Amino acid sequence: MTETVIEAEGLGLRHGRRGGWALRDCSFRLREGRVCALVGPNGAGKSTLLTLVARLALPTEGTVRTAPPEALAYVGQDKPLYPQLTIAETLRMGRELNPGRWDAGAAERIVEGLELDPRTRVRALSGGQRTRVALALALGKRPALLLLDEPMADLDPLARHRLMGALMADAAEHGTTVVMSSHILTELEGVCDHLLLVDGGRIRLSGPMDQVQAAHRLLTGPVAARAELAAHTVVETRTTGRRITALVRPRGPVDGRTWETVHPSLEELLLAHLRSPDAPPFAVDDLLAGTEVPA
Numbered sequence: 001m002t003e004t005v006i007e008a009e010g011l012g013l014r015h016g017r018r019g020g021w022a023l024r025d026c027s028f029r030l031r032e033g034r035v036c037a038l039v040g041p042n043g044a045g046k047s048t049l050l051t052l053v054a055r056l057a058l059p060t061e062g063t064v065r066t067a068p069p070e071a072l073a074y075v076g077q078d079k080p081l082y083p084q085l086t087i088a089e090t091l092r093m094g095r096e097l098n099p100g101r102w103d104a105g106a107a108e109r110i111v112e113g114l115e116l117d118p119r120t121r122v123r124a125l126s127g128g129q130r131t132r133v134a135l136a137l138a139l140g141k142r143p144a145l146l147l148l149d150e151p152m153a154d155l156d157p158l159a160r161h162r163l164m165g166a167l168m169a170d171a172a173e174h175g176t177t178v179v180m181s182s183h184i185l186t187e188l189e190g191v192c193d194h195l196l197l198v199d200g201g202r203i204r205l206s207g208p209m210d211q212v213q214a215a216h217r218l219l220t221g222p223v224a225a226r227a228e229l230a231a232h233t234v235v236e237t238r239t240t241g242r243r244i245t246a247l248v249r250p251r252g253p254v255d256g257r258t259w260e261t262v263h264p265s266l267e268e269l270l271l272a273h274l275r276s277p278d279a280p281p282f283a284v285d286d287l288l289a290g291t292e293v294p295a
């Protein structure tokens, strides 16, 4: 039976009694083995959502059910490590803090990419090198759920590509569920199979990547036929001369004589939603395959 690894219900967090909501009305389910992309602009609420799932903050409202603390690893943007410890000592600490479940091989494979003497102190590492050590600690814990807040932000493109490959191979081998926030959309396509788009503290898109993408079409046709678009849920329209391009969620057949129809790329889909904050949200429940749920 497929297990739910995260179940969020009306989750919200407000900073201070008079502060604004960093996250609100957040409901979704994520099943075991998913690799979930968490995307959204600066200040959208991505880190807030990750810290709530990691139980590093208490929600102001709503609930989240997730993996127990010992089966969960979180790597935040600030990557807290002990600067005075060496790389080898840091990994030894990981082993001692996780008796019975520490996967030394997985941790060492991530650190090996550094090509550094394991006796090097953490304080002498660059930001990107520290990222690798933090990820090694997280993977060594052999978590059922791995929460990563912009894990690749300070890595150069080659290191990012390699580390992402190593991370995904490890997750696939062990069936680890991963939730990863990122601003680099191209980094996520082809790697993630689930999508959460957060914007203004609310979930705008949620569900298995293929189903979310399959629910959208990019239509191009004459401006004169614009009224026909009303038959569908329109996310965004853009006009160039006498042509109009629309990102829609079709609610019926599209006339192929008038409209050229293509599937949008992940980037086109996300950018259209971000440019159109008033577009209705869209959510597919991860446990009820193919069922659209009120977002």
Ligand SMILES: Nc1ncnc2c1ncn2[C@@H]1O[C@H](COP(=O)(O)OP(=O)(O)OP(=O)(O)O)[C@@H](O)[C@H]1O
Pocket (backbone or CB within 6 Å): 015, 019, 021, 022, 023, 040, 041, 042, 043, 044, 045, 046, 047, 048, 049
């Ligand atoms: N400690 C805090 N006190 C007050 N407001 C906060 C605090 N931390 C975050 N916020 C606010 O909560 C909102 C969500 O922030 P969050 O860090 O979750 O966004 P994010 O999507 O992770 O952004 P980024 O992509 O820039 O990392 C923002 O409006 C932010 O200003």
